[in-house]
Amino acid sequence: MFRLVVFGLVAAVFVFATLAAGVGTVGLVWYLDRHRGSAGANWFIATLTAQVLVTLSYAVAMLVSQPTARAYLEALTWTGLAWMGPLFMGFALEYTGRERFVHTYGFGLILLVPTVMTGLALTHPYHGLLWQGFELLSPFGLSGALYTIQPCGYLAVAVTFAAAAVGVLLLVETTLAYGALYRREAAAIALSTVFPAIGIVTWVLRIGPYPELNLMPALLLPHSLLDTYAFVGTHMFETNPTTQRAAERSALDDLEDPLFAVDTEQQVVNLNDRAETLFGVTDDGQLPTPVETLVGTPLDVMREAGEITVGGTESRIFAVSYTELTDTHDTVVGGLVVLYDVTEERQQKQQLTVLNRVLRHNMRNEMTVIKGHANLLRDEIDDERLELPAEAIIDSSESLLSIAEKAQDFDRIKRRDLRVVEVDAADLLADLREELFDGFPEATIDLDVRAGTQIRADPGLLTVALSNLVENGLDHGDEPYASVSVSQTQDGRAECVVTDRNERINEAELAPIRAGDETQLEHGSSIGLWIVTWSVTAMGADIDFGYDDGNVVTITLPDRI
Template identity: 50%
Template sequence: MTGVIGSTIVVSSVAAGVGSLALVWYLDRHRGSAGAGWLMATLSAQTLWALAYAVGLLTSDLAVRAYAEALAWVGMVWLGPLFLGFAFAYTGRSDLLRTRGVRLLFTIPAAASLLALTHPFHDWLWLFLRRSPEFGIATVRYTIQLPGYAALLVSLGAAGVGVLLLVGAIHAYGPLYRREATALALTTLFPATGVVVWLVGVGPWPEVNFGVPLLLFHVVLDAYAFVGTRIFETAPTTQRAAKRSALDDLAEPLLVLDTEAAVVNLNRRAETLFGVDDTHTLPISFHDIAGADLDRVRSTGELTVTGPDGGIFSASYTPLSDPRGDDVGGLLVLHEVTVERRRKEQLSVLNRILRHNLRNELTVARGNAQSIQVSATDTALRTQAGAIVESSDRLLATAKKAKEFAQVQGRDLELSVVDVTEVVNDVWRDLGESYPHAEVTAEVEPVETRLRTDARVLSLVLSNLIENAIVHAGEREDRTRPAPTVVVRVTDAPTDESATVVEVADDNPRIADSEIAALRAGDETALEHGSGIGLWIAHWCVTALNGRIEFDYDDGNVVRVTLARDTAEGADHSAAVDGAAETAGGPGSLRADHTPGTTSGAGPSEADD
């Protein structure tokens, strides 16, 4: 009978060691997953403990038996701290592994291992190793010293803390991790009980460390956790990282995904959108519920969802990492843009139709009015025809501006190094043909006037501002004053050495508050409206150039444009210029309630063209 018990102890110990080694091999496929490395190290220590103890039970040589016992001790003292490291990493607390206290904890098994391997030269861990066979196997008896007790108790305590962390994961993260964490929590109870009994020396067989053969139950539960469930596909560190993002209560659809594009959690809005209910078991493939590839959604930033609650959604993906910086998945937040997208398409169509038809029909109307003006003998009729021609000219000028803006609206910024003063001169050469009576002067301080920007968009800004000032010079009360005068000043930004300021100043009347209110509101209402489009275009273009536009009054209106010498700095300008118009509430805008950039003083020069 005793031989059967002894054989069972040896076979169970060997099986526990071999099983642990097999699990290390199996876990290698999950290397890099949260906690996998720590668990492999834990199982390696477990393998050393079990196999060394089994070898010791089969040898009668006391010296060999002592070294086998020493190797078994190395496995025992490392098992608890390594399991704690696994628990920290698996539950998303790997930052604690870098703390001084945890580092100090790992010095204890290191010191105990050194003492165990040098045992012939001292007796700090145990005294009087002697044979004491039980059940027909080579068991030994010795007296454990205080450092030995300390090392083993630290290992047991660390394992206990690890168990508590896993139990906490069960409580905090619900059924998703319940099977895995429960198995891993229970797996330590059997060998821990055997070690405590051996350590205390109670029972009829104090020579036998039953913690080793009981490792076999540990291995079986580990195998269930690793193979029977999806422990590393559903690590709670993904959930914990999502909790830290403070987006759990977001009203928009929110999905938490792991590194394999599987949904491990989602809020109620997302459940409704994708039809996920109690019949679905998480984790579930994102492609299965969304009908789209996650990488494509991330690259396009858009997802179309079918069904009664579906629509077009903009998609924002935020990567999640654990405290060490390792990728553990991501958050996908969806914002419905169905109405905005349809509105944008409708406005785009209307914009093209109106611009094209307006130009064609006005050209016809202007031609007929001009013919009447030339051929009519009635003075009143000629005057009326002339008024039609002038009105048509103004509307055609507006249509031309809209066309110019449309040409730059649909393209990305084309950055190059340009000289502001050259741009001003080019703009004035073009405008001078239409306004030969106006005087435009440039004042350039000794500054760096070269910018890395989009020359065409900058030209559009300056041409609209300068023309606006010229056109409204006719609204001055003193009609005897000279022709329209515009001064363009190029200076350094007073508070930013990396920026240049371009001011367009005139001597026209101060702007009415209602005019500036339209720009500030980002919308033209029935009561507050600008009478032209030039300043809107200037504002949208400055925004696209990562600049700032301000308005002031100093014996005339001053429009101040501040531009960084490198437009690309400080903002992502890979989007087309139409993004600036949209965020400012312009044609085709999706957010009419957006307040334009910076405005101050009296406001923009009065209605343009």
């Protein structure tokens, strides 16, 4: 009686473990369906489906004693077993960022083995290629099967075993490569394969007192529990090594600037040493973490603003650059965020803004006062020796006022958005000439433009540029003369040319403009040429300084006539 009770208890535990493994796997498939489409998710769901086939078919088989039905249930177990390894390998390849190997002929040959095996298993009554000598036995009151596995069967077992081993090695490599981020998940999955592997080895090699029983389906229960921990208890499919590999291809540690990689869920999965120092990350176990938790600002807000401020009293300002990361099939798997320290540039910009405001307001007001008092002194004094200094003060005041007014005009225009419209070139030049005649009533200003010529430009910026060029020509000539022409280039763009009859513009004036910088040793004396250059640059146009019996300055607009 005791023996019967023991046998009954063993049989119940064996069947229950097998059924529990199958039902638990079904539940895991249902849970992971939400991750369908994530890297490796579809392959793993397929692997679990094969596992369900193994466990449930064998659980039923142990309760069926009719030979034909029992043999077909055994065939289903074989089918699921043959598919488990290759499908698991496919999961490991795609999950670890090696999905290109899934589409190779070599992997196709691996999948061919379970495909052929499925056909052999379901047609087993018509041949003996899978097993021979099928015999039913009753260990512990269960329905067991004892038979001789044929070479095709051994090949199927060897391929599924080897494919699963490769998958485990890939996951272990991921653990070693990426530290703590995927360690728990990869370790759980790797360990989970040990239990069914023991079952397969003991069954194929007929180890133990009951070779007619296949322990592998029951041992899939701890396998399922570890898989559940990996995929439910952690973040296996919330982030994956595909993002890491894409980040590696982007030279994660080659930049001197802080840099971090994010996945499609806006979680930081890796960062270089500069970013670790900046954000105080001391342990890989802190990852993955949401961008907002690490930086203090959501990724979308960072990208929209284009910059962030990091730190407290000694905060730094960083410009934000975001680049999408893609896998070998151009599927977006995350992004790479690079932070460029622009603190000094922002401070310089702020200082220049303050100085500019001082120049535009204070200098103009003070120089107006100085000029007024100089005029009073000149009118009141009778000593010619004192009249000359008064005249010099007045001339210098007028020069500085002119500079301030030009800078103010340009700043006013620059502050608004670029406004490119259709402009009648003849009307624009006529208005320009009339305005300049107020300051140079004796000047000659020739215009050469066909009536009705339409050009695309920002009227304000173009007027400022041409006005300063013409004024420069009139101001420095013995007989004030300048000409302005508008024509069409060979590629259809508008070309505005200003000429005078003066000496060549000093190279000291042009060198810093061509270099785009003023230095203490090399600087120009005319702000007018700088304003011309700034205006042209703001329009996206080109400028060229030449000489042909007079200065020839050519502005080529970006848009066609």
